[in-house]
Amino acid sequence: MALSVGFWVLAAVTVAGALVVVAARNVFRGALSLVLSLVAVAGIYITLSADFLAGVQVLVYVGAITILLIIGIMLTHEVQQAGTPNRFRVPAFLVSVVFLGVMAFVFLQTPWHTAPAGTAALTPTAGSLADKLFEPGGFLLTVEVAGVLLLAAVIGAIALARDK
Amino acid sequence: MVGLGHYLVLSAVLFSIGLYGALAKRNAIAIMLCIEIMLNGVNIALTAFSRYGTPTALTGQVFALFIMVVAAAEAAVGIAIVMTIYRNRGSIDATKIDLMKW
Secondary structure, eight states, rough: HHHHHHHHHHHHHHHHHHHHHOOOOSSHHHHHHHHHHHHHHHHHHHHHTTTHHHHHHHIIIIIIIIHHHHHHHHSSSSSTEEEEOTHHHHHHHHHHHHHHEEEEEEEEHHHOOOTTTOOOSSOOHHHHHHHHSSTSSSSSHHHHHHHHHHHHHHHHHHHHHHHO | OOOHHHHHHHHHHHHHHHHHHHHHBHHHHHHHHHHHHHHHHHHHHHHHHHHHTTTOOOOOHHHHHHHHHHHHHHHHHHHHHHHHHHHHHHBTTTTOOOTTOO
């Protein structure tokens, strides 16, 4: 019961925050609203008993990515009317609504193979996730590739943004 | 009782909001904000499948972690590109960045 109430409150905050991001004229306010939305998504991870993911969400998304985007907003002086839509506003709206309808229909009509209703989830997940990531037969190669990807991205960002 | 369908519909709603913003915004950074919303919608779907489909395997959560890694890389490179465009052209209006349009 408490889980349901938590889900509905967090889902409402998430969607409201996302709508403000899309609707706000002032892109800085949009970024702050995105922070709110992302924190609510971290709460949704907790209702899914994904505690480690919730921590990573706050650290990486709220702590790093949004701050990076806010720095970008502050370095480009187009804050005030930056949120104005382009001329594809109506087609984009139609595409989004049709996409939402199709996806909701598919999600709700597909008979998903779910585990039996009372199955308890793993908590805490940090140790099990570490096993999954670093044990042989897990995702060890993918972890290495992700590290190389981050290194390449950081070097590329430095090379792009540096003064010639 | 909240179940898998609720989380999936929430993720679809978030993805659609982000999709509209990414298609309809002028400012390049606003487009990146909307892309982050879309990635979060996908992450919610993955985590919900992980919770309700295979509650003890955690594979969906691992996928969500890797999406976060890719999102961080994307944000870093994206901001660098936006900064370079702003320095060279004095504007980050995505409708005016059309050098490579046919």
